[in-house]
Amino acid sequence: MGTFLKHHRWITPLALLAPGLLWLLVFYLYPALQMFMASFWSGSLATGFTFSLSNWTNYPDAVSTYAPIYLRSVLYAGAATVTTFLIAYPLAYTIAFKGGRFKNLLLFLVVAPFFTSFLLRTVSWKIILSDSGPVLGPLKAIGILPQQFHVLASPMAVIAGITYAFLPFMTLPIYVALEKVDFRLVEAAKDLYAGPWRPGGAIVGAIVGGVLMAVLGFVFNTSPLAFAIVGAVVGAVLFHFRVSESFVRVTFPLSISGVFAGGLLTFIPAIGDYVNAELLGGPNTSMIGNVIQAKFLTENDYPSASALSFVMMFGVLIVVAIYAKILGTEELSAAAARA
Amino acid sequence: MSTSDKLTGSPISRRRLLQGSALMGTAAFLAACGTKGTVSPAPTAAAAATTAASAAPSAAAASGAAGSAAPSAAPASAAPTATPSEPMIPNGTVANVVWANWPLYIDVDKNGNHPTIQAFEKKYGVKVTYKEAINDNNDFFGKIQPNLQAGQPTGWDIITMTDWMAAKLISFGWIERLNPAAMPNFQANVKDQYKTVDWDPDVAHHAPWQSGMTGIGYDPKVTGSVTTLKAFFTADPRWTGKVDMLTEMRDTIGLTMLSLGLDPSKPTRAAFDQCITALTAAKNAGIIRRFTGNDYSQDLSAGDAVLVMAWSGDMVQLLVDKPGLKFSLGADGTYGGMLWSDNMMVPKGAAQPYTAELLMDWYYIPANAAAVEDYVNYICPCRGADVVLKKLDPSVASNPLIFPPDSTLARLSIFGSLTPDDESYFNTGFDNLINGA
Numbered sequence: 001m002g003t004f005l006k007h008h009r010w011i012t013p014l015a016l017l018a019p020g021l022l023w024l025l026v027f028y029l030y031p032a033l034q035m036f037m038a039s040f041w042s043g044s045l046a047t048g049f050t051f052s053l054s055n056w057t058n059y060p061d062a063v064s065t066y067a068p069i070y071l072r073s074v075l076y077a078g079a080a081t082v083t084t085f086l087i088a089y090p091l092a093y094t095i096a097f098k099g100g101r102f103k104n105l106l107l108f109l110v111v112a113p114f115f116t117s118f119l120l121r122t123v124s125w126k127i128i129l130s131d132s133g134p135v136l137g138p139l140k141a142i143g144i145l146p147q148q149f150h151v152l153a154s155p156m157a158v159i160a161g162i163t164y165a166f167l168p169f170m171t172l173p174i175y176v177a178l179e180k181v182d183f184r185l186v187e188a189a190k191d192l193y194a195g196p197w198r199p200g201g202a203i204v205g206a207i208v209g210g211v212l213m214a215v216l217g218f219v220f221n222t223s224p225l226a227f228a229i230v231g232a233v234v235g236a237v238l239f240h241f242r243v244s245e246s247f248v249r250v251t252f253p254l255s256i257s258g259v260f261a262g263g264l265l266t267f268i269p270a271i272g273d274y275v276n277a278e279l280l281g282g283p284n285t286s287m288i289g290n291v292i293q294a295k296f297l298t299e300n301d302y303p304s305a306s307a308l309s310f311v312m313m314f315g316v317l318i319v320v321a322i323y324a325k326i327l328g329t330e331e332l333s334a335a336a337a338r339a
Numbered sequence: 340m341s342t343s344d345k346l347t348g349s350p351i352s353r354r355r356l357l358q359g360s361a362l363m364g365t366a367a368f369l370a371a372c373g374t375k376g377t378v379s380p381a382p383t384a385a386a387a388a389t390t391a392a393s394a395a396p397s398a399a400a401a402s403g404a405a406g407s408a409a410p411s412a413a414p415a416s417a418a419p420t421a422t423p424s425e426p427m428i429p430n431g432t433v434a435n436v437v438w439a440n441w442p443l444y445i446d447v448d449k450n451g452n453h454p455t456i457q458a459f460e461k462k463y464g465v466k467v468t469y470k471e472a473i474n475d476n477n478d479f480f481g482k483i484q485p486n487l488q489a490g491q492p493t494g495w496d497i498i499t500m501t502d503w504m505a506a507k508l509i510s511f512g513w514i515e516r517l518n519p520a521a522m523p524n525f526q527a528n529v530k531d532q533y534k535t536v537d538w539d540p541d542v543a544h545h546a547p548w549q550s551g552m553t554g555i556g557y558d559p560k561v562t563g564s565v566t567t568l569k570a571f572f573t574a575d576p577r578w579t580g581k582v583d584m585l586t587e588m589r590d591t592i593g594l595t596m597l598s599l600g601l602d603p604s605k606p607t608r609a610a611f612d613q614c615i616t617a618l619t620a621a622k623n624a625g626i627i628r629r630f631t632g633n634d635y636s637q638d639l640s641a642g643d644a645v646l647v648m649a650w651s652g653d654m655v656q657l658l659v660d661k662p663g664l665k666f667s668l669g670a671d672g673t674y675g676g677m678l679w680s681d682n683m684m685v686p687k688g689a690a691q692p693y694t695a696e697l698l699m700d701w702y703y704i705p706a707n708a709a710a711v712e713d714y715v716n717y718i719c720p721c722r723g724a725d726v727v728l729k730k731l732d733p734s735v736a737s738n739p740l741i742f743p744p745d746s747t748l749a750r751l752s753i754f755g756s757l758t759p760d761d762e763s764y765f766n767t768g769f770d771n772l773i774n775g776a
Contacts, residue, residue, distance in 0.1 A: 295770070298588075299766040
């Protein structure tokens with residue numbers, strides 16, 4: 001046996017890969033292939049479906065009808081990914097460098113929401129954000145918000161829901177990347193006269209703070225400009241004094257693989273998500289997942305649904321490829337593996 | 340037992356559970372897709388030859404599965420379905436049956452048992468496996484469709500499906516024809532309005548289980564009195580942005596047709612297009628907050644919605660949480676509401692179709708129907724149940740949402756059946772409205 005394996009060294013890696021490959025073959029490749037075939041069907045459940053390559057028109061039909069919804073999905077998923085990044089990076093940074101003996105507890109808290117069903121958590125948001133719920137109720141009572149104001153059934157609610165749901169997927173990879181940063185490099189940078197980040201800190205801080213507050217002002221329908229100015233000033237001051245050159249030149253570049261992996265882990269599932277749009281959104285906030293779900297389950301229109309799914313898959317591939325080109329200092333698989 | 344005890348004992352109606360089922364959809368879709376890879380001939384009456392060919396193995400499998408002296412589902416020489424010579428279920432021995440129904444849709448005692456089923460089991464000495472297996476018509480269809488199409492048993496003796504889905508299954512020839520002689524109580528007690536559906540004349544394939552009304556649900560404290568369906572399409576600061584409509588196409592389109600003075604019992608594409616125009620206008624005017632399943636009940640009790648298209652059974656329960664709410668079919672005499680039913684049927688290939696008939700008939704004995712109605716808050720299709728309930732639980736017997744007077748029933752419409760082409764046209768148009776495409 002020993003000599004047999006010695007002479008056939010290729011067996012060991014293959015045996016190790018076999019369970020995973022088999023799994024993918026049965027539960028991914030086969031259904032995907034089925035779905036690809038289905039996208040070339042025509043007909044209906046009642047009359048039966050027939051396969052023909054001439055049904056490639058399913059694709060342009062699907063795209064032309066649902067282009068606005070694809071665009072909306074990309075926008076929502078993109079906005080949610082950026083927001084998760086803005087929240088997750090400081091969070092992961094704090095846990096990695098300032099966590100001390102609470103590190104494990106803090107990490108547990110990041111993961112803790114997973115102990116409850118995704119659906120339940122989304123429904124809870126519905127209760128929290130309801131028109132006269134614990135958040136908006138008091139604000140309306142003291143007159144800060146108009147009575148007609150509501151968060152639910154708006155794009156903001158859907159984006160916030162996605163942001164919340166995928167926050168741990170962004171936080172954990174960034175944390176892992178930051179954890180590995182050799183702090184001696186930061187010390188070395190400081191020895192080499194890396195001080196506060198000036199003037200870059202103030203500029204970036206002003207932009208980040210300004211944009212964030214402008215969005216908030218826009219959402220609450222007050223005055224975005226005033227909000228933006230306040231945000232820009234606070235952001236500029238904060239970044240001016242608190243962001244060091246060693247962070248910009250050493251820590252952040254070393255953590256970029258985590259940012260990359262987190263971005264993928266957030267953006268890809270977010271773009272296909274339909275639960276948040278279903279529960280927190282309104283009639284004008286549907287995402288492509290909602291359309292595909294309706295096509296498959298209520299219309300029994302398997303060909304269109306399959307075509308829509310494949311367009312989405314290829315769209316995501318293209319977006320990810322561009323993203324990898326811009327941000328991918330590491331190989332995609334390496335970054336994912338590290339996550 | 341008072342009404343409120345009963346109601347708080349069952350805080351979730353079956354429709355409230357609908358929403359969660361969306362998540363299980365993926366499984367159903369995979370199930371539906373798996374068999375679709377081999378392109379099958381049409382399972383309609385037009386393809387009668389194929390259906391007849393597949394009827395034989397189905398009958399064989401059925402008697403094989405029974406493993407006893409039970410009757411087979413149909414003679415091996417069965418004629419094609421949906422023809423005048425379609426055979427009825429023959430009498431046979433009584434054996435264990437399996438029944439698929441919606442959640443919280445039958446009487447339950449303190450121990451979680453179903454007393455009316457226990458009584459049936461005792462009387463006939465058989466076991467009834469009652470499963471709350473249906474959360475959504477399309478979902479369940481996805482599960483049984485591959486077997487039915489392949490002429491194989493589904494594993495169910497009774498399935499409970501809403502009108503339009505029942506119509507679809509019957510038109511495909513996938514439902515056994517009932518034997519009236521085996522169901523004397525059903526023949527005697529089914530209310531008249533159930534005998535005239537166009538998709539199953541003479542009620543030969545189905546027995547209604549429960550019905551419900553779809554109408555206007557509103558919070559009069561906010562909206563004032565709402566007496567017309569036109570309110571759904573009229574911008575008004577009291578309810579703009581706080582209107583929920585249903586994702587169930589036949590309910591929302593049905594009520595919209597009524598509001599436009601169109602007849603939902605004869606749905607046409609032109610009428611449908613008019614509805615979509617009206618609904619799109621209401622959506623763009625910001626009147627509609629969202630399209631939901633049973634979720635509207637949460638919105639209504641939280642105050643996120645104040646004017647909704649509502650199901651009567653949910654309203655009975657909502658009234659316990661928020662007594663001020665109102666359910667209306669409109670008071671101006673022009674408008675009404677929709678009536679829908681969930682129907683018991685015996686799918687082709689059922690192992691024990693005869694026992695299934697006996698069980699269906701069991702619920703047309705008024706005392707049994709009354710026991711169910713005392714727990715479930717929908718409309719009872721069995722004549723005489725209210726008479727029994729007047730003694731047992733007068734508050735239920737006098738509740739117009741559970742036993743609507745004939746004058747109310749007369750104002751309700753049943754959504755007419757659609758050709759497959761029209762159905763696809765309606766569903767696509769409606770989903771595009773909901774999803775904003």
